[in-house]
Every structure is written in structure tokens, then in C-alpha cells.
Amino acid sequence: MSFNGSVETEELRSKLIEKYSENNLDEIFSGEIIETSHGSCYKINDSRKLKLNTIPKSKAKNNLLNDLKIINGIGASKEQKLISEGYLTIEDLKEHPSYSTKACEVMDIIDDGDITNITNYVTSRYPKSHPSVLYSSCFSSNDNFLFMDIETLGLKSVPLILIGVSRVESKKIVVDQYLLRDLDDEISALEAFNSNVDSDTIFVTFNGQTFDIPYIKDRLRHHGIKNDLNRNHLDLMHFSRRAWKNQLPNCKLQTIEKHLFDFEREGDVPSSMVPSFYKTYLETGNIGPLIPIVEHNKEDVITLARILSRLHTEMDI
Numbered sequence: 001m002s003f004n005g006s007v008e009t010e011e012l013r014s015k016l017i018e019k020y021s022e023n024n025l026d027e028i029f030s031g032e033i034i035e036t037s038h039g040s041c042y043k044i045n046d047s048r049k050l051k052l053n054t055i056p057k058s059k060a061k062n063n064l065l066n067d068l069k070i071i072n073g074i075g076a077s078k079e080q081k082l083i084s085e086g087y088l089t090i091e092d093l094k095e096h097p098s099y100s101t102k103a104c105e106v107m108d109i110i111d112d113g114d115i116t117n118i119t120n121y122v123t124s125r126y127p128k129s130h131p132s133v134l135y136s137s138c139f140s141s142n143d144n145f146l147f148m149d150i151e152t153l154g155l156k157s158v159p160l161i162l163i164g165v166s167r168v169e170s171k172k173i174v175v176d177q178y179l180l181r182d183l184d185d186e187i188s189a190l191e192a193f194n195s196n197v198d199s200d201t202i203f204v205t206f207n208g209q210t211f212d213i214p215y216i217k218d219r220l221r222h223h224g225i226k227n228d229l230n231r232n233h234l235d236l237m238h239f240s241r242r243a244w245k246n247q248l249p250n251c252k253l254q255t256i257e258k259h260l261f262d263f264e265r266e267g268d269v270p271s272s273m274v275p276s277f278y279k280t281y282l283e284t285g286n287i288g289p290l291i292p293i294v295e296h297n298k299e300d301v302i303t304l305a306r307i308l309s310r311l312h313t314e315m316d317i
Contacts, residue, residue: 016288060138129238
């Protein structure tokens, strides 16, 4: 049962405060205090069995090269005409009197295998939620996908309280969560998050292009920390809407969990109540209200991996 009503939410808060009145962080979470150059924060680590299914690079390449419309100037009707003339792939177009130069350009970009260049080319022709963007991401190793989600004290210009990231390693997903024990830990949590990001990172989020990444950038600027978070980014909210908007009541994260993965959260705190629960923790020192926040965030970053895997599986049918 999800606690979406105010009565149920307040009952949950009261039960948590009572149950965990004598506990500390280390007794509940598998975590440790980590040090950064700006201080410390609390890192929670967990893992779960999960296999990330993605389309093989060779198949992704073929799918891109079989789409004539990826070339500027070729629409659906022109594509059909070219196919009727025997130009079935972009490689075939290398012999076309008008499209030879563009076909060679696309072939070179794809053969080079640079995910950024491929993605930039594809998104110059298609929306960022187009399946071809997912094909582009297949040119990267799966361990470059950084699934991430943040919890905050509000929607703008207030501190983060938790940053969750996860990666799939072999057949398990490893989750790291950087928790603020108090608001002074924010700069340390941000620095710890930054340590997960390198030049090959691909962010995977749900509405993260609009919220999570801009929010982190804003908080880094607030603390005077230079940042470069302009990375390849798969925002699964848009891919989900494109794939399942006609199958589901809506494309909210927990609706997708329920209908596609037969999973319904128990004792979940709604996102709108996360700031209130965290403030209760700050005011009382009782860690009870932190527990559903941490669980909510962890399930979010795990669900992101499930969604990406499901999208790839359905495209591979």
C-alpha cells in the first residue's frame, strides 16, 4: 500500500518515530561515513540481483543503418521511393547520385563508434525520446549507465537531502546513496556524487533532464564548485511515454512498476512528503522518518534499470 492520503502518511510517520526511537543510522542501514575534501557525508550501499538486457552493438548499428530517414532530406515517402529503387540501407546510398556524400558521412560517424557523435547526429534528426537514441546508447558499455535520482527539500534553490546512484555489474545492481545527516553535509554529498561521473558516463533518469541534473548543477554553483555534468543522458520518462502511453493509465514511475513489473511498494512515502519527513528527522533526531525516504530513492534507481532493460527488450523483438 502506498501512503498517498494525509491520514495514512501521518500514521506512517508516527509509527516510524515510535519504532526507531532508540536506533542510529548504522543499526538500520548498511552504510559508512565517507570523507571528501569538503567534509563528510553518510554513504549507504546495497545491491540486488538484476540483469540489464541491452541490444548488442552490432544489431544497434544495423538498425541505424537500415533507417534511411536518418539522413537529412529523406522523409517517409522519399524513403519508400528509395527502397523501391533498391536502396535498402544507408550503405546502399553510398552509390546514390544525390545522397552519396551524406551516406558516407553517416557511415563514418557510426563506424567510428563515438556515442556522443552518434547521439548528436541522431538527435539532429529525431526527438530525444526516439528509439534510435536508445540504439545510439548501445555503442557504450553497460557499466557507463549511471542510474540516478535525487530527493530534495523543495523544488528550487533549497538543499538536496539524498542522492541515489546505481550501476549494473554482471547480474546485480549496486546502489550507492549519499545521505545528508544534516544540511551541512550537502557539499560533501555533491562531491561524492561527482566522483561517480567520468567522461564516459551516461545519465539515466526519470525527468532528470528537467529536474535532477539542473538541480544538482544549481546546488554545485551555490557552493562555488565548478562542474561539468553535460553528459549523454537518457531521460526514461520520455521514452516510457512514447512506448507505453497507450497501454498504461499514466506513465508515472510507480504506475510503470505496477503494470509492467508487477511490483507495488509497501509503506512508501509520496515524493511530496519527503521534505516534511526529513524535517521531522532534523527536528527530532529520530531516524525513523529517513527510512521510507531512503527506500523510496533506492527503488527509484533500481526501477530505472528495469525500465531501460524493458525498453531494449521490446525493441529487440
